[in-house]
Amino acid sequence: MTRARTTVVDIAHAAGVSKSTVSLVLQGSPLVNEKTREKVNSVIAELGYVYNRGAANLRQSRSKIVGIVVNDLTNSFFAELAVGMDLVVQSAGYVQFLAHSGESVDRQREVIASMRENGIAGLILSPARGTEAVDLKPLIDSGIPVVVVVRNLPGARVSTLLSDNYTGARAAVRHLVSLGHSRIGFMGGFLDTAVFAERLRGYRDALLEAGITVDDRLVIHSAPSRAGGVAAVERMVLLTDQPTAALCLNDAVAFGVCDGLRSAGIEPGKGFGVVGFDDVIEAKTAVPALTTVSVDPQGMGQRAAQLLLKQINAGGNEQESLVTSVRLVVRQSCGAPVKNNHLEELA
Amino acid sequence: MTRARTTVVDIAHAAGVSKSTVSLVLQGSPLVNEKTREKVNSVIAELGYVYNRGAANLRQSRSKIVGIVVNDLTNSFFAELAVGMDLVVQSAGYVQFLAHSGESVDRQREVIASMRENGIAGLILSPARGTEAVDLKPLIDSGIPVVVVVRNLPGARVSTLLSDNYTGARAAVRHLVSLGHSRIGFMGGFLDTAVFAERLRGYRDALLEAGITVDDRLVIHSAPSRAGGVAAVERMVLLTDQPTAALCLNDAVAFGVCDGLRSAGIEPGKGFGVVGFDDVIEAKTAVPALTTVSVDPQGMGQRAAQLLLKQINAGGNEQESLVTSVRLVVRQSCGAPVKNNHLEELA
DNA sequence: TGACAAATTTGGAACGTTCCAATTATGTCC
DNA sequence: GGACATAATTGGAACGTTCCAAATTTGTCA
Structure with a gap:
């Protein structure tokens, strides 16, 4: 047959x-x-x-395949990132291996090895937590261009495309301050990622420049997911001197924080100001519409893919590091603090 | 170098x-x-x-690559579906081309052609709206196994894996009826997909068997997305005789409906019962937690991948059609109808 | 028409693997 | 130690393309 x-x-x-x-x-x-x-x-x-493109690749020893490895496809930020990449990759006549590492470094190593055997012309990686520069060494040494996105990987000889986390977080907190908030929390995320560190730094600096002392109890760690946001609020309500607003590590956490606030009888955007980070597609239609720092994940995916294709075509291995600018999108979820609201009553 | x-x-x-x-x-x-x-x-x-797996493929004329084409990766249902597939595909030593058709039949055709040139051993397709059986003819005739998921494709000689949309929708509506609702809407989706048709049929039959006459004005079409859910509510509030609950085409629409209700000053789960379909990962943590028909997208992805791998290994081309069972997960969003609530006041 | 240039076509080697048939090495038994 | 079976190894062709150098055809001009 x-x-x-x-x-x-x-x-x-x-x-x-x-x-x-x-x-x-x-x-x-x-x-x-x-x-x-x-x-x-x-x-x-x-x-x-x-x-038979495989036969052609064999002869030419270069392929029309790019590898894309993403740490969490179920997070819409990364899904949109992937869609953006898909768009430019396809229209350049390439095809992509897209894999999901699920934040597992082992799995990530396996899929990269497998992609390498399959002869990718380049790789775009959004590294799993705990990825080290040496993990990419063999791939890079073999002359395959690599673009690292979203999270950076110090010490690796790769091109990177990051969003301006520091400036974004600082702008968000400045805005909350301008609305009159003075006790502002930072919710979600763990210490081990650079993204977290940078956004936290932006948060701190904005507070300092407003003359507000930084209270480390208001920095509440949790998983960077919707469920993590809910958990963060559960811990927040146990504090004696509660915040009236929070910057969240990302939109997923922000949605979770809204959920958690409602469970606690607090209306997000009224009793409590919530700001996200990423500007995922649902941020606009959510109720209350989420004030967030827009990163344009799809656009970022496109830029990353363009950067990779450029390097593939150039053949050279000079690295390039881009920081994409971000902007604060003010919607409804960041309310001005309410005098004598139930939060203050509780305190 | x-x-x-x-x-x-x-x-x-x-x-x-x-x-x-x-x-x-x-x-x-x-x-x-x-x-x-x-x-x-x-x-x-x-x-x-x-x-060099490419060289091996050339010699053996069979590859370790499967193609996966999904109509909308930004919808978490499909993202999770893809993650489920990824899981079994990878651990079987295969690697996947994953592409996003964005509901465009043209784009879908292109990516399938490209995958074919790259020598895929099989294809899993969640077809874009408007896909015809003939679109897959050449691929199938060349002996490459194809598994169609989520949406069916009548007339195509392929294996299919669908969820039991009819039974799920009927169970959801029966539950709403048992809570005392009698004016129940159906929100989201367009006429051109089988998924829509089946869920609608389940909705209708459940109403009929409860002795409730079906009112077509309560079937409100919209995009099958969060934004579509918001839009549907906007149109719903214009009706003279409003429903007290709704079954939504999928969870994305259901979240949008909740958003829309809040904008209209109605509290989902209190003043209005909302039921979704899919049981996306956020359904559990949302506030109110979404009552929905659980399809287990990740599990479905896994089953689809297993089905494909089985066919690849068997070599035979006998088709198999599976319907995965679903179950209603009751959470908070489906409230009992409230007497004299503002909806009735409006009417 | 002959000489030359330009346009078009072509055979064969090469890419890195697998597979077959055939060969060589090793072990066992009387 | 020879005969035989078994274990282990091997050279070469094949997969479907591209690329090179060379060959062939066509066109132009005096």
């Missing part, structure tokens, strides 16, 4: 030319006569020939 | 054996002597050899 594939030789034979000519037609070479081209193309259509 | 790849011949030379022996070692053949195997393996490690 799986009868022998029709190959370039079959086409050549049927069209009365040599396989070299067919190959030339296939790659759109200007060397071939117009009439011959037409003839060959019609035979190709007639026999239902499908190009 | 990209110096010549080390190949099986280099290994053979360095280990003092023939390339055939190295090949045997590579595929873990029992034919090779233990000492030789060790020697070869150590040389492999030493020279940093990386296997």
Whole structure:
């Protein structure tokens, strides 16, 4: 049933030319006569020939495949990032291996090895927590361009594309301060990522420049997910001197914080100001609409893919580090603090 | 800089054996002597050899690559579906091309063609709206197994894996009826998908068997997304005789409906019962926690991948159609109807 | 028409693996 | 020690393409 594939030789034979000519037609070479081209193309259509890119890759020792490894596809930020990459990768005639590491360094290593065996021309990696620069050493040494996105990887000879976490967080907190908030929390995330560290630094600096002393009890760690946001609020309400607003590590945490506040009988955006980070697609339609720092994940994915393709085509291995600017999008979830609200009553 | 790849011949030379022996070692053949195997393996490690799967595929004319095409990766249902597939695909030693069609049939055609050129061993497809059975004809005729998931494709000679939309929708509506609701809406989705049709049928039958007449004005079409849910509520509040509850096409719509209700000053789960469909990961942590029909997207992805791998290994092309059972998960969002609530006041 | 240039076509080697058939090494038994 | 079975190894062809150098055809000009 799986009868022998029709190959370039079959086409050549049927069209009365040599396989070299067919190959030339296939790659759109200007060397071939117009009439011959037409003839060959019609035979190709007639026999239902499908190009064997694997054979071509073997001969040329370069492929049209890029690898993309993302740490958590179920987080819409990363899903959108992947969609952005997909867009430019596909339209450049490439195809992508897309894998999900699920924050596991082991799994990440495996999929990268597998992609390497399959001959990727380049890799875009959003590293799993705990990834080390040496993990990428062999890949990089073999001359395959690598672009690291979202989280950085100090010490690795790779190009990186990060968002301006520090400035974004600082702008968000400044805004909360301008609304009159003075006890502001930072919710979600763990110490081990650079993203967390940078956003926290922005948060701290904004407080300091406003003359507000930083209270470390208001920095509440939790998983960087919706469930983590709920958990953070549960711990927040146990504090004696509660915040009236919070910057969240990302939008997922922010949504969880809203959920948690409601469970605690607090209306997000009224009794408590919530600001997210990322500007995921749902941020706009949520109720209350989420004030957040827009990172444009899809656009970031596109830029990352463009950067990678550029490096693949250039062949050179000079690294480039880009920081994409972010902007605060003010919506409803960051309310001004309410005097004598139930939070203050509780305190 | 990209110096010549080390190949099986280099290994053979360095280990003092023939390339055939190295090949045997590579595929873990029992034919090779233990000492030789060790020697070869150590040389492999030493020279940093990386296997060229492309060359192997060429020779064997079968690959370890599966294609996965999903219509909307930004919808968490599909993202989780993809993660489930990824899990089993990877651990079976395969690697996946994962592409996003964005509901575009053209784009879908392109990516499938591209995957075919790259020699996929099988395809899992969650078809874009408007996909026809003939679109897959050439692929199927070439003997490549195809598994269609989530949406079905009548007339195509493929295996399918669908969830039991009819039963799930009926169970959800029965539950709403048992809570005392009698005006129940159906929100989100368009007529052109089978998923919509089946869920709607389940909704209708449940109403009929409860002796409730079906009012077509309560079926409100909209995009199957969070934004679509918001839009549906906006249209709902214009009705003269409003529903007290709704079954939503999927969880994304249900979240949007909750958002829309809040904007309209109605508290989901209190003044209005909302039931979703899919049981996306956020359904549990949302506030109010979403009552929904659990489809277990990740598990479904796993089953789809297993089904495909089975067909790839069997080589036969007999199709199999599975319907995965679903169950209603009752949480907080489906409240009992409130007497004299503002909805009734409006009416 | 002959000479030359330009345009077009072509055979064969190469890419890195697997597989077959054949060969060589090793072990066992009387 | 020879005959035989078994274990282990091996050379070469094949997979479907690209690329090179060379060959062939076509066109132009005096």
